[in-house]
Amino acid sequence: GAGVSQSPRYKVTKRGQDVALRCDPISGHVSLYWYRQALGQGPEFLTYFNYEAQQDKSGLPNDRFSAERPEGSISTLTIQRTEQRDSAMYRCASSRTTGRGEKLFFGSGTQLSVL
Amino acid sequence: ELKVEQNPLFLSMQEGKNYTIYCNYSTTSDRLYWYRQDPGKSLESLFVLLSNGAVKQEGRLMASLDTKARLSTLHITAAVHDLSATYFCAVDSRGGSNYKLTFGKGTLLTVNP
Numbered sequence: 001g002a003g004v005s006q007s008p009r010y011k012v013t014k015r016g017q018d019v020a021l022r023c024d025p026i027s028g029h030v031s032l033y034w035y036r037q038a039l040g041q042g043p044e045f046l047t048y049f050n051y052e053a054q055q056d057k058s059g060l061p062n063d064r065f066s067a068e069r070p071e072g073s074i075s076t077l078t079i080q081r082t083e084q085r086d087s088a089m090y091r092c093a094s095s096r097t098t099g100r101g102e103k104l105f106f107g108s109g110t111q112l113s114v115l
Numbered sequence: 116e117l118k119v120e121q122n123p124l125f126l127s128m129q130e131g132k133n134y135t136i137y138c139n140y141s142t143t144s145d146r147l148y149w150y151r152q153d154p155g156k157s158l159e160s161l162f163v164l165l166s167n168g169a170v171k172q173e174g175r176l177m178a179s180l181d182t183k184a185r186l187s188t189l190h191i192t193a194a195v196h197d198l199s200a201t202y203f204c205a206v207d208s209r210g211g212s213n214y215k216l217t218f219g220k221g222t223l224l225t226v227n228p
Contacts, residue, residue, distance in 0.1 A: 004157075033214060042119075042203050042218025043158070056215065091157070098214045100146065101158040 002026075004107035007094050012113045021077045021110045023092030029099045029105075030047055032075050034067055037089040037109070046090075049075060050098065082114045117142045117208040121219035128194050129227055136222045138187040138204035146207040147187045148216065149199045150176050158203065162189075190216045 006026040013019050025032050031050055035043035045059040051072040060066070064082075069075040079086055089111050093104040118141040120163050138147070149161040162171045164180035164187060171178050175198065177190045185202055201223045205216040 031214060040220070042221055044218070045215050045217075048214040059215075060161070074121070093158075101163045101165050103163060104148075104158075104216070106150075106158040108157045 002094075004092055004094050004105050006090075006110050008110060009108065009110045009112075012115065014083055014115050015083060018078065018080045019078075019082055019112065020094045021075070021090050021092075021112070023075045023094075023107060025073065025075070025092070025094030026105055029094035029096055030072075031095045032069055032108050033093040033095075033104060034075070035093065035106075037091055039089075043091055044104075046077070048098075056108045080114075081099040082112075084114045087112055117144075117206060117217045119204060119206050119217050119219040121202075121204055121222050124220060125223050125225075127225045127227060128191075130195055131193050134190040134191050135194065136191070136202055136204075136224075138219055139204045140185050140187075140204075140206065140217075140228060142206075143182070143185075144206045144208065145180075145182050147180050148205040148207075149187070150203045150205065150218075151187055152203065152221070153200050161202075165168055183193070191224070194224075196226050196228065199226045 003011045009072045033048045034046040037043040047057040049069040062081045067077045091109040095102040147164045150158040162178040166209045167182040169180045175192045180187045201221045203219045203221045
């Protein structure tokens with residue numbers, strides 16, 4: 001596609017429910033990233049993939065958060081047993097590679113609200 | 116832990132004026148990125164700075180990097196309303212690849228007629 005696509009655009013859920021956020025990167029982009037952005041803050045790194053391999057998940061807050069990219073394209077970020085503190089904008093980004101100076105292209109994000 | 120600080124966080128300026136946004140970071144890095152975010156929109160890459168002394172310009176915006184001072188600046192020349200947005204700097208905290216960016220809190224720029 002022309003850009004990074006994320007769905008749903010908005011997700012409202014009740015505390016304790018599981019949610020799955022989807023990211024469709026730019027075609028041909030090897031690297032895919034998940035960031036989380038709180039209101040009035042800059043994005044915060046969560047995890048990153050090269051092809052289907054999850055290279056770094058050090059930014060995931062706890063084991064309720066997981067991500068996968070099974071075929072090296074679309075990725076899903078899953079949050080189990082959601083809590084109110086999980087409410088934020090979740091942004092996906094992709095880049096051609098992780099080479100020096102490669103630009104990250106961000107999607108429009110999924111706004112998650114946990115009630 | 117890498118810290119990235121931007122100032123000012125809020126900037127209101129008149130059209131036609133010049134101003135500079137500052138980005139300080141706490142650890143050695145020679146790759147710094149500037150992004151723009153319009154309200155309710157995603158982040159758009161503006162500049163990638165990859166070496167000490169790097170300077171890049173596009174339109175009314177010019178970015179520079181001083182790795183010794185751990186400082187980047189984003190200079191706005193003769194501001195116009197269309198530049199109103201939030202500007203983020205981000206620093207790569209790992210060598211060899213750029214996947215783990217640490218962002219500043221952003222500078223909300225409002226350009227008034």
